[in-house]
Amino acid sequence: MEQRIDINKRVEDTMNSLDGIQRATPKPYFYTRLRAKMNNEANNWSGIAGLIRRPAYAFTMIAVVVSLNAWLIFKNNNSTTAANTTNFQVNTSDVPEEYNMAVTTLYNYETP
Amino acid sequence: MVERLKQGEEAAFKTIVDTWQDMVFNTALGIVQNAEDAEDISQEVFVQVYQSVSSFKGDSKFSTWLYRIAITKSLDHERRKKRKKRFAFVKSLFGEESEVIIHPPDFNHPGVVMDKKENAAALFQAINTLPENQRIAFSLHKVEGLSYQEVSEVMNTTVSSVESLMHRAKNNLKKNLEDYYNENK
Numbered sequence: 413m414e415q416r417i418d419i420n421k422r423v424e425d426t427m428n429s430l431d432g433i434q435r436a437t438p439k440p441y442f443y444t445r446l447r448a449k450m451n452n453e454a455n456n457w458s459g460i461a462g463l464i465r466r467p468a469y470a471f472t473m474i475a476v477v478v479s480l481n482a483w484l485i486f487k488n489n490n491s492t493t494a495a496n497t498t499n500f501q502v503n504t505s506d507v508p509e510e511y512n513m514a515v516t517t518l519y520n521y522e523t524p
Numbered sequence: 525m526v527e528r529l530k531q532g533e534e535a536a537f538k539t540i541v542d543t544w545q546d547m548v549f550n551t552a553l554g555i556v557q558n559a560e561d562a563e564d565i566s567q568e569v570f571v572q573v574y575q576s577v578s579s580f581k582g583d584s585k586f587s588t589w590l591y592r593i594a595i596t597k598s599l600d601h602e603r604r605k606k607r608k609k610r611f612a613f614v615k616s617l618f619g620e621e622s623e624v625i626i627h628p629p630d631f632n633h634p635g636v637v638m639d640k641k642e643n644a645a646a647l648f649q650a651i652n653t654l655p656e657n658q659r660i661a662f663s664l665h666k667v668e669g670l671s672y673q674e675v676s677e678v679m680n681t682t683v684s685s686v687e688s689l690m691h692r693a694k695n696n697l698k699k700n701l702e703d704y705y706n707e708n709k
Contacts, residue, residue: 415709422643423701426650427694429643430666434635438549438563443541446567450574 526586529577541570547587547668548594550635554667555598555659557631557648561605565597572597584677591678595660633667650700658693661686 464470525543528536548569553562572593580589630645651659657679664675665686676686 419702419705422705423698426643426647426701427697429636429640429647430633431640432637433633433644433667433669435546435550435668436553436559436562436634437546438566442545442549442563442566443538445563446541446570449567450571453571 526577526580526582529574537570537574540573544587544590545570548590551591551594551664551668552598553633554663555595556601557652559634561601562598565594565601568597569593588674588677591664592680595678599656646701646704647697650697650704653700654693654696658689658696661689662693662697665690 525536525539529540545566549562549566552565552569553559556562556565569590573590580586631648632641632645633648636644651662654662660679661675664670664678665672670678672683672686672690676683679686
């Protein structure tokens with residue numbers, strides 16, 4: 413019985429332990445650290461933007477895109493020739509079903 | 525001040541930070557219970573204020589808006605931390621080396637009166653086990669000292685809902701503490 417009273421008292425004391433609590437404050441010079449963080453973030457972004465704007469980077473990207481396009485055109489030409497030679501017939505009415513092209517606009521998805 | 529910040533006045537931003545930094549830090553600290561994390565969160569809060577002050581229409585008080593950002597950021601931070609812990613645990617199951625998970629010691633809020641520190645540490649531990657809404661309501665009321673009316677504005681709910689949340693929070697805490705003291709006689 414005494415033990416029970418003791419535990420109840422401890423619980424009550426603990427529940428009241430935040431009475432009179434003072435606000436915690438951050439370490440001094442919070443604003444300075446905040447500005448440093450903001451400047452750092454801004455520098456990171458300007459670093460990425462600067463890299464993208466470099467002529468060497470731009471020319472490399474153009475070269476990659478042109479090569480990819482050329483490769484795709486070359487590959488498509490080859491496969492078209494192969495399809496023509498085997499006289500492969502495609503029933504055009506099956507295409508929308510097979511490739512799930514029946515829904516043509518986003519609107520169709522959104523309306524029940 | 526907010527209008528001046530909207531016009532991009534640097535001095536206005538400094539004044540806002542100086543005025544509200546303690547409130548933001550204390551709110552974050554009450555939730556995450558770690559001073560370093562609370563500092564990071566406070567910085568994130570003010571970065572967000574700087575970037576999105578134009579979206580503040582003045583429908584609610586500026587302080588209410590700040591509290592909401594601070595709470596959202598704190599909860600996001602906690603979720604990120606929990607995810608990291610889970611990921612590290614899963615990695616350890618596969619025998620991969622991962623960052624050592626450090627379990628922080630009992631949290632001591634610097635604003636607690638000296639002779640209540642031990643009890644407060646036990647209470648903060650128990651607060652951590654509460655469901656999110658109860659934890660926020662309890663923390664805003666007890667740690668930040670907001671009235672039920674103010675808590676309801678921050679949580680965008682009614683005063684009676686806050687009363688109910690507080691009632692349930694207190695019951696849960698009492699039960700949790702009873703178990704704790706029974707185990708640690």
